[in-house]
Amino acid sequence: MNAPNILSLKSDAAARRQLLKGFAAVSLPVREILSAVVDGEELSETDAVTLFSAEGPDLDALIATADFIRERAVGNQASFVITRNINYTNVCYMGCKFCGFAKRKDDEDAEFLRLEEIAKRAEEAWNRGATEVCIQGGLHPDIDGTFYREILKAIKARVPAMHIHAFSPFEIWFGALKSKVSVAEFIQDLIDHGLGSMPGTAAEILDVEIRQQLTRDKLTTEQWVEIITTAHQLGLPTTATIMYGHIDSPEHWAAHIGKIRDIQKQTGGFTEFVPLGFVHYESPLYVENGDVRPGPTPEENIRMHAVSRLMLNGWVDNIQASWVKMGPEYAQQMLRSGANDLGGTLMNESISRAAGGKNGQEIVPEDMVRMIAEAGRQPVRRNTLYDVVQAYDYQPARSAPNLIARASACSLELIATTGGAA
Numbered sequence: 001m002n003a004p005n006i007l008s009l010k011s012d013a014a015a016r017r018q019l020l021k022g023f024a025a026v027s028l029p030v031r032e033i034l035s036a037v038v039d040g041e042e043l044s045e046t047d048a049v050t051l052f053s054a055e056g057p058d059l060d061a062l063i064a065t066a067d068f069i070r071e072r073a074v075g076n077q078a079s080f081v082i083t084r085n086i087n088y089t090n091v092c093y094m095g096c097k098f099c100g101f102a103k104r105k106d107d108e109d110a111e112f113l114r115l116e117e118i119a120k121r122a123e124e125a126w127n128r129g130a131t132e133v134c135i136q137g138g139l140h141p142d143i144d145g146t147f148y149r150e151i152l153k154a155i156k157a158r159v160p161a162m163h164i165h166a167f168s169p170f171e172i173w174f175g176a177l178k179s180k181v182s183v184a185e186f187i188q189d190l191i192d193h194g195l196g197s198m199p200g201t202a203a204e205i206l207d208v209e210i211r212q213q214l215t216r217d218k219l220t221t222e223q224w225v226e227i228i229t230t231a232h233q234l235g236l237p238t239t240a241t242i243m244y245g246h247i248d249s250p251e252h253w254a255a256h257i258g259k260i261r262d263i264q265k266q267t268g269g270f271t272e273f274v275p276l277g278f279v280h281y282e283s284p285l286y287v288e289n290g291d292v293r294p295g296p297t298p299e300e301n302i303r304m305h306a307v308s309r310l311m312l313n314g315w316v317d318n319i320q321a322s323w324v325k326m327g328p329e330y331a332q333q334m335l336r337s338g339a340n341d342l343g344g345t346l347m348n349e350s351i352s353r354a355a356g357g358k359n360g361q362e363i364v365p366e367d368m369v370r371m372i373a374e375a376g377r378q379p380v381r382r383n384t385l386y387d388v389v390q391a392y393d394y395q396p397a398r399s400a401p402n403l404i405a406r407a408s409a410c411s412l413e414l415i416a417t418t419g420g421a422a
Contacts, residue, residue: 012072019068025057034065043310045254051307052250052300059299066306066338073309073317074340077391078377080368081384083132083165083344084125088113088151092138105140112140119154125347126159129365132344132384135166136199145179145186152193163196163384169227170202173219184230191236197271197384198231200240205248206256213247225263232269237385240270240316244304245278245296253304257311264315271385272318272341275304277325301326302337309338318386328363328371335375341382342368369394 016038023031033047043051054062089112091105103110113121122133135151148167155164167175167190176186187195204214206221219227231238240260244253257273264270277296296304309319320341321334331342345363363371365381372379373394381390 015068015071019064022064023061026061027058030054030058030061034061037310037313038065038068043307043313045258048254048257048307048311049250051310052253052303054303055299059302062306062310063302063337066309067336069309069313070319070338070340073313076376076378077380077388078335078340078342078372078375079318079380079382079386079388080342080365080372081132081344081382082125082128082130082365083134083384084121084128084130084347085134085136085344086113086118086121087111088118088135088137089140089143090138091140093141103138105142115150115154118151119158122155122162123158126162128347130162130345130347131389132163132165134199134344135164136168136171136201139170139174143178145175145177145181148175149189149193152190152195156194164194165197165199165384166190166195168199168202169224170219172198172227172231173223183227184234187227187231187234187236191234195236198236198238200228200238200270200274203241203256204243205252206259207248207252210248210252221259225259228269229263229267232263232267237269237271239272239274239320240264241274241276242304243276243278245294245300246292253307254311257308261312261315264312270316272320273308273312273316274320274322274343275301275308276322277301277304279325298330301330301334305334306338323363328367332371332375335372335377340377342371 019038020035023034026034029050033043033050037043051062089110090103091107091110091112092103105112118135125133133155135155148171151166152164155162172183172187176183179186181189202219203224204211206224208221211218211221228238228240240263242253242256242260260270260273278293279295305319305321312319318341319339320343321331321339322343323331324343324346325331326334331339335342345365345368368381369379369392373392379392379394380388381392383389
């Protein structure tokens, strides 16, 4: 093991003193919680719930602390990946109440891409510099379990070096069921045919009560955890997600992140954590139910990214801000609130768009570089597993020297640019 860098330790100690000095106006409970986190203590679920209610100086201190922990964990780089989303079918009969994406197979706008078309789109992405394709789709009643393997084979035959990030735990459950094999056998077969990693979507909120209200026949919390941990045990890395801002509460958020942390302690298989705000516009959950909130507020988005950084400190280094859900300028602000990644350039994205998402389907790499630099970070392009592929000689914007002042500016700028609405 290398000896610690003395200059680095001195710099960290100076930044810590400066951070704590700015806590004078912060309430005593929040000050004690944040000070303990800075000193290396693990953030409990109870204390996370307290931070999810932070306002005014408490919120500014939360942002500043998350920014401090982010820099301590991953330095000043912020990343993105060139990828393409390929949603191979929007046909699904599972009846998730929040989903505006699913169609019946006889609907006029039902889609089911042929293998040749999927492979063609992957090759187009490769020719545009993509290192990854993200493959997800509905649970079409007519497909069999081998279809997932055939997707992998078709892509690998066309672009052998492409990393395939594919199939949510729900698709894994469905494929294993159709194939009449165990989840472990099904995942291993996919790995053998080129699956490189798996999106940890279909998580929503890992709470029994909330999941029963959100879905009808969707896999349980226990099934989601089993599939994710099985993938990790087989050497397949995954992401982790949360979908928030509907019928949930801070207690559910803290418990969800705590469960992600517990899994990571056991397996070490998560590459990143991705908060996904609920997109309400065309979602049946919102349209048909007056008690459902229209997504998270701006402050809730800030708190979610910041608290995630603190709760997962030391376990999951990468916190991603989804520009597809929030919009590019809004996601950019999350880079000052604990996040260190802006996700992918995408090229196509159908699921958020089907729910009424207003933020388009593609941002070119040059836009990502500019956004990251304007947030005061050093832009880098990464691959799926967070290895740096390219660093950009683009000078980050100068950051304010006072961390609390910088946090206040972030809060004010965020609320101004969003008009106070998610």
